[in-house]
Amino acid sequence: MHRTTKSARAALFAVTAFAAATAYASAAPIAYVTSETNGVGVIDLSSMALxxxxxxxxxxxxxxxxxxxxxxxxxxxKTGELIAIDTSTGEVVKRVTIGKNPEFVRVHGGYAYVTYEPGESGAPPEAKQGAKPEQKTDQQAEKPGEKQAGKGHDDDDDANSPPAEIAIVDLKTMKVLRSVKSGHETEGVEFSPDGREMLVTNEGDDTVSVYRTGTGQPLRTLKLDAGSRPRGIRASPDGKQYVVTLENTSKFVVLDAASLKPVKTVDTKLGPYGVAFDPSGKHLLVAAARDKTLQVFDAKTYEHVADVPVGQRCWHFSFTPDGSKLMLACGRSNAVYVLDASNYQTISQIGNLPLAWGIVTSPPSPGSIESAK
Known part of the structure; x- marks a missing residue:
C-alpha cells in the first residue's frame, strides 16, 4: 500500500489551503447561523447586522x-436531509436524503460527514415568534434536574434506541456512499491533524469513537467516565492533544492524540459543550451553556483565565475571519452574541434568530463546529 509522507501531506494541505483562500478572496466576509425555526441567517460581518x-x-x-x-x-x-445551498444566490440546489434526525455536518477531503440519530424524534423545540434577545418562553425553560437526568438536548434519545450513524456523502456526486454505525447521541466531530482519522463523541454511550476518513472503517473506541456525556471535541493547535467537554460532570478532559489516554481533567462551569482554540493558539474557549458563561483557559497549561457572561443556551461559536471578534449562537436568547476577541467583552447582540444553533463564517475561521480550512 502506498504511504503518503508527512512532507507530502503537508504540501497537499498547503495547496488545498491556498486554493480555498483564493476562492474566498473576492467574497465579502459573512457568517451563517442556523435558526431551528427560521432557516439560515446571513450576517454581514462588516456591519455586524442580519x-x-x-x-x-x-x-x-x-x-x-x-x-x-x-x-x-x-x-x-431535522426532516432527514442534507441541504445544499448555493452561497452566491442563497437558493437550495440539492437535497440529499440522509436518515432520521441529521445533526452535525463536517466537510473534509471531498466528503461531507453527517451524523444522524434514528432514535430521536427530530422535532425542534418551539420558539416564540418575534421574541427579543434574552426572552424565554415556558417551552424554552430548562427544568430543574434536567442535567442530572442526562438530558443534554431538547429531544435526546435513550439507551434502548438505535445508535447514531454517520453518513459519508461524496461532494462531487452529492450521493451517500455509505453509513457507519456510531454510538448513542453522536455529538462533536473532529479530524486528526494528518487528516486520516475522524473522531466523534457519543454522549449517550460516554465514548469517543475513531474512524478512518473516507471509508468510515472503525478503528477504536475510548470509554470515558459513566454518565459524563462527552459533547464537544477539538484538536490542539500543535496536534498533540484533543480536548473533550463532558456536559454532565462539568469538566473537560485532555487526551493524548496518539494513545487517546487522558492526561488531564479540568473543572468547568455547568454544562460545557462547544470548545475551540482561538486563532493565536493561546487560549482554549469553552461554552458552559447551563451557567450562561464562556470560559477562557490557557491553551498550554489549561489553567483558568476568565469567565465571560453570555446568553442562554450558547452551544456553538466562531471567530470572525480576521480574528477580531467572537460570535456565539445563543439558542434560548434567540440571538448571536458578539464579543471583542481582545478582551472577550460583549459588544452587541444580533437578534431575530430564534433557537440559534450553529455558526460558521466565510472565509472560514476557528470555531466549535468548524475549523479554519
Missing part, C-alpha cells in the same frame, strides 16, 4: 458546514 434569512421551510436546520471552495453551504435538516 442581512437576510434563507428560508428552509420546516427543515429545522442545526449543523452546517461550507465546502472548501465556499460555493456551497451544507445544512443538516
Amino acid at each position: 442581512e437576510k434569512t434563507i428560508s428552509l421551510g420546516t427543515s429545522g436546520p442545526r449543523g452546517l458546514s461550507l465546502t472548501s471552495d465556499g460555493k456551497r453551504l451544507l445544512v443538516a435538516g
Whole structure:
C-alpha cells in the first residue's frame, strides 16, 4: 500500500489551503447561523447586522458546514436531509436524503460527514415568534434536574434506541456512499491533524469513537467516565492533544492524540459543550451553556483565565475571519452574541434568530463546529 509522507501531506494541505483562500478572496466576509425555526441567517460581518434569512421551510436546520471552495453551504435538516445551498444566490440546489434526525455536518477531503440519530424524534423545540434577545418562553425553560437526568438536548434519545450513524456523502456526486454505525447521541466531530482519522463523541454511550476518513472503517473506541456525556471535541493547535467537554460532570478532559489516554481533567462551569482554540493558539474557549458563561483557559497549561457572561443556551461559536471578534449562537436568547476577541467583552447582540444553533463564517475561521480550512 502506498504511504503518503508527512512532507507530502503537508504540501497537499498547503495547496488545498491556498486554493480555498483564493476562492474566498473576492467574497465579502459573512457568517451563517442556523435558526431551528427560521432557516439560515446571513450576517454581514462588516456591519455586524442580519442581512437576510434563507428560508428552509420546516427543515429545522442545526449543523452546517461550507465546502472548501465556499460555493456551497451544507445544512443538516431535522426532516432527514442534507441541504445544499448555493452561497452566491442563497437558493437550495440539492437535497440529499440522509436518515432520521441529521445533526452535525463536517466537510473534509471531498466528503461531507453527517451524523444522524434514528432514535430521536427530530422535532425542534418551539420558539416564540418575534421574541427579543434574552426572552424565554415556558417551552424554552430548562427544568430543574434536567442535567442530572442526562438530558443534554431538547429531544435526546435513550439507551434502548438505535445508535447514531454517520453518513459519508461524496461532494462531487452529492450521493451517500455509505453509513457507519456510531454510538448513542453522536455529538462533536473532529479530524486528526494528518487528516486520516475522524473522531466523534457519543454522549449517550460516554465514548469517543475513531474512524478512518473516507471509508468510515472503525478503528477504536475510548470509554470515558459513566454518565459524563462527552459533547464537544477539538484538536490542539500543535496536534498533540484533543480536548473533550463532558456536559454532565462539568469538566473537560485532555487526551493524548496518539494513545487517546487522558492526561488531564479540568473543572468547568455547568454544562460545557462547544470548545475551540482561538486563532493565536493561546487560549482554549469553552461554552458552559447551563451557567450562561464562556470560559477562557490557557491553551498550554489549561489553567483558568476568565469567565465571560453570555446568553442562554450558547452551544456553538466562531471567530470572525480576521480574528477580531467572537460570535456565539445563543439558542434560548434567540440571538448571536458578539464579543471583542481582545478582551472577550460583549459588544452587541444580533437578534431575530430564534433557537440559534450553529455558526460558521466565510472565509472560514476557528470555531466549535468548524475549523479554519
